[in-house]
Amino acid sequence: MKITGYADKISARPGESIRFMVNCERPRYRADIVRLVCGDLNPDGPGIREQVVPTPANTSYKGRPQKIESGSYVKIPNSPLLQNLTSFTVQAMLWPTTPDSGAQAIVSKWQDRRRSGFALVIQAGRLALQLGDGKGTVEVVSATKPLLARQWYFVAASYDAETGRVTLYQEPQTDYPTVSDAARIRKKTQLAQMGSHQAGLMFAALRTGSGKGRLDQKFNGKIDSPRLANRVLDRSDMERLKSGVPAHLQESVVGAWDFSQDISSTIVTDMSPNRLHGETVNMPARGMKGYNWSGESMDWKQAPEQYGAIHFHADDVYDAGWEVDFSLTVPAQLKSGLYAARLRSGAEEDYIPFVVKPTPGKEKKLAFLLPTASYMAYANEHMATNAGLIELLSGRLAPLDKNSLFLNEHREYGGSCYDSHSDGSGVCYSSRLRPILNMRPKHISALGGDGSSLWQFNADTHITDWLETKGYDFDVITDEDLHYEGLALLKPYQVILSGTHPEYHSLQMWDAMKAYQNQGGRLMYMGANGWYWRVAFHPDCPGLMEVRRNEGGIRTWAAEPGEYYHSFTGEYGGLWRNQGRAPQVMLGTGFSAQGFDISAPYHRLPDSFQPRAAFIFEGIGKDEVIGDFGLIGGGAAGLEIDRADERLGTPPHALVLATSKGGHTDIYLVVCEELLVTTPGLGGTENELVRADMVFYETPGGGAVWSSSSIAWAGSLSHNKYDNNVSRITHNVLERFLDPAPFVR
Amino acid sequence: MHTVYKISANDQNVVEEFNARPIGHHSPALQRVLNVIRGQPVRDKYVLICTKPHQEWTLGKLTGERGKPVRLLKEQVFTSVEDAEREVFRRRWERHTGTKG
Structure with a gap:
């Protein structure tokens, strides 16, 4: 199909407007508003029955391709605290569902054009920290053991800007005899310094550019309790950070995000004093049980602290977000019924159905x-x-x-x-x-x-x-x-x-x-x-x-x-x-x-x-x-x-x-x-x-x-x-x- | 669905019944055979491509991999759904039994 589209509303009353968004890979297309009667192509039936309704929207339009960027993630706007990080610790609880499906970002502060910043990622099925100096040099420190799908892990990485030392933690929460999926890696990098840039922080993806289609390394699985600190933390402090921000770490913590707050919304709350709140994009699943779910409560409202996970999917999509191509103000005399914007370009065709509701007070029986x-x-x-x-x-x-x-x-x-x-x-x-x-x-x-x-x-x-x-x-x-x-x-x-x-x-x-x-x-x-x-x-x-x-x-x-x-x-x-x-x-x-x-x-x-x-x-x-x-x-x-x-x-x-x-x-x-x-x-x-x-x-x-x-x-x-x-x-x-x-x- | 039942020469008697009515009421013996052949897993599974809606069809094969185009088998064009069903039955019968039905 070279032409597809959608409307911002499913129904409208006379006098109200509906906006239509169209993807058309041909130079031009024609739109006509039609009243739909029968859509069955079967020659044994009534056949296609539709009537064109004259409206100002019925005309020819310039075609343009419009794309959908699927993949859910969280975005936290940039701030000086994020931008000025030199040494840092990043940590999260992680439940990967497709660790073997290619590179996936868990937490990223990354600007791809200059290869600048850091990203905690899964690469080749293992945890890795990717560091870029902003001048084109990238270093990656990887765990040596593969992550298992649908198992909870504590994952973390720290970077000491003074020494160049990276420490990586991949700690399974369940031990299986004969299975080796734990790793702790210490490695000195040669990077002179980590690059600084103005891109925001992201969970579950990174961007290779600002335009649509540049969302990359989309993560499949759950992330719970992501944390970011402005220095190298020792393992015991990381453990304390899992459940909150203790007083002695308040100056060190950049962000401590609690996905169990505002579960019904797109808001992502930072409970650290810095309040670096963000939002979800493309509707990842919330109200999802976290790493600490005990099985005693089945309801996230009763034990929100056990529902601190968001399940991200590389194929989530909410709003295609296309540019508006034309709109229709429903004519005052148009009777209530089933309608569509019929889009045609040569043999290509699509319909965007909508309903015209009656004017209040003029309802039929x-x-x-x-x-x-x-x-x-x-x-x-x-x-x-x-x-x-x-x-x-x-x-x-x-x-x-x-x-x-x-x-x-x-x-x-x-x-x-x-x-x-x-x-x-x-x-x-x-x-x-x-x-x-x-x-x-x-x-x-x-x-x-x-x-x-x-x-x-x-x-x-x-x-x-x-x-x-x-x-x-x-x-x-x-x-x-x-x-x-x-x-x-x-x-x-x-x-x-x-x-x-x-x-x-x-x-x-x-x-x-x-x-x-x-x-x-x-x-x-x-x-x-x-x-x-x-x-x-x-x-x-x-x-x-x-x-x-x-x-x-x-x-x-x-x-x-x-x-x-x-x-x-x-x-x-x-x-x-x-x-x-x-x-x-x-x-x-x-x-x-x-x-x-x-x-x-x-x-x-x-x-x-x-x-x-x-x-x-x-x-x-x-x-x-x-x-x-x-x-x-x-x-x-x-x-x-x-x-x-x-x-x-x-x-x-x-x-x-x-x-x-x-x-x-x-x-x-x-x-x-x-x-x-x-x-x-x-x-x-x-x-x-x-x-x-x-x-x-x-x-x-x-x-x-x-x-x-x-x-x-x-x-x-x-x-x-x-x-x-x-x-x-x-x-x-x-x-x-x-x-x-x-x-x- | 991966079935346990193996189609054999003993099932030969259902071929005629299928060809007479590919879609609709079937005897338990034919239904058991159909459960095997129609239960083929998604990889390489036959589908019906509506090339001209309600007039003309070709066969296709699913890849089992998301996003990969359905493989279109354009060499045979059908003007009835029943004929396409018979052709797929014939091919699957042969694959299961090694003999022509």
Whole structure:
């Protein structure tokens, strides 16, 4: 892809501005604002449907390449104390995760152009101190023993400017008989003096220049309690410095940084009298257990002193930080909906989707809640190219389109909360301030089932397509709006439609939707595996979300023991189910099985013939099979599917209207949180938990919930020119839900 | 996934079933064979490249190394996903059993 871009906002109201950042490797490109209706390329479906919206932003622009600099680190601004160092001691606790992956800086005060300053580094898998005189001469003193991955070390180096003597300490915190990974090196250097320069101090990287792309020697692993002193300390003083700054060392200490302070922020605090505070860049993981974690506390809020580590990753990215190329002030008359800036240059194309919210007071009766938190969790996922599992899960070859091929090669675009970092640790933060190339119309996803192969954003365009085709007036709102605006966002609406896969919810989002239900709101759950994981949004940094993969649930990595609390909020992470809020509490059904090959139909159950459900099945035959067609796996029940379960919170009065039980292949398997004892027979042809249950129930205040309980549902809506029983049931439910007459008084 | 089960001539009877329906409901015997061949580790694993979306595909092979381009096998062009599945099955069958399926 020669053209990619992102926006600073996911949604805006008329009158508000959105800024677009574009990377274009061609001389010029054209941008047009389009209203997105359907993004499915499948010729068996409605096809691409979009309408150009005339705006002043629709014109030709000069192209320019823009790059992403990935890799997290801490930067401490330069100060006279740092710049005037001659002799020094630098020390830290270190948990390297990829010591053999090339040179990595731990603490650096380095100016590369003049080869000036010092850097405590890992070179050839060993600890080393690199010294430069500022005139081109560099000396390196290395430990003789390799560092082991995922082991804690005390590392330190001192330099005596008078004698030129360097002492290096590499001390493992765990001794393994027959393993030799400790080193203490004393060596006299020939350097006349260490170079002085104005570059700042950095942890976990160094710079080879000031421009983007000059971040180098990116470190993978944890750093805890870094310290810097202005003279050579003996080993006992180094030990005292680990836990604080004793009085007798106050004049010697330049900085003593405590990463356990301000864990929820980007602030890095120096607890020495010099207050050389800094900040994290590109969101390294915080709230991470430190070298002194005892295992007695699992919560960083309860024992912050044991959570003084930051886990840095060479492939972390938060804000791509690109220059703005154009902006759009949302026209006053533009109706709420799903839009995109369509970028084209020759055959090259990208879309930057965004939502236009309604003007307050002019809301329609119906809103489509776009599950943008889930888009962020999946942002730029690499499951098909990083791991070999997709073909097994989906029972077919993993299809890769141009976006997936690009993401495979451009790791600087960052991963999703389904990926692992290059060091194998899970990606727990995801940002939308970067191009998200799987949140695009026309994208084909390896997870999306046989046929259209759609997942998340592009699958959701089958909902907008159906709403537009059926002529409904609707607004579009996003998860992020719900998080920040709460119940007030939902209150004007008679009906909220979910996306196909609204999996990720913050506490604010969860509470707002529950409150909406309790006040008579109507929710149509157009998907499955919803309200599953708990997430947190960053308190200060926009467009940034956190997921901790705790305990159980379908997950592609697991949080380390002791790292189950969100760093952004201090809230316990993981499945909502494990916090007493299973999806059944919100939707009547909850995640029960998954498989990604073909889908199945539903069959009516006795509850569907109750008078309370009559409106749903109007025009549907008594024995009619529901949804034995569709663009997603050829059926309406598929991919991820949910079931009713009173034990987990399905209301006792809920009607289980139809089920897909017995129709699924053995690629479909029961979710792992259901497995206490593993037994044979977990597949779709044998296990009764492998099913999508369609459910309806009334809520307090005259409202109601209807749940399709299948991600594939929306892929069947357009079948036979929208004249089919999936479309009809959806229509029947929506019409009744739009009728303000209360279900139960 | 590294599987324990070894495909042998005894599995010959599932080849026809696969070719008749590469994607969808399969007998337990075929599923066991597919678990082996589709469970191939990521290095050199076959993937499907969408050269013209929903119209034309080629095969590719993952490298298993992050950032390395997928190796594109352009010599064969498929106009159906099922044909690509059959071709990959044929190649893997041969690699596992040393015989043509």
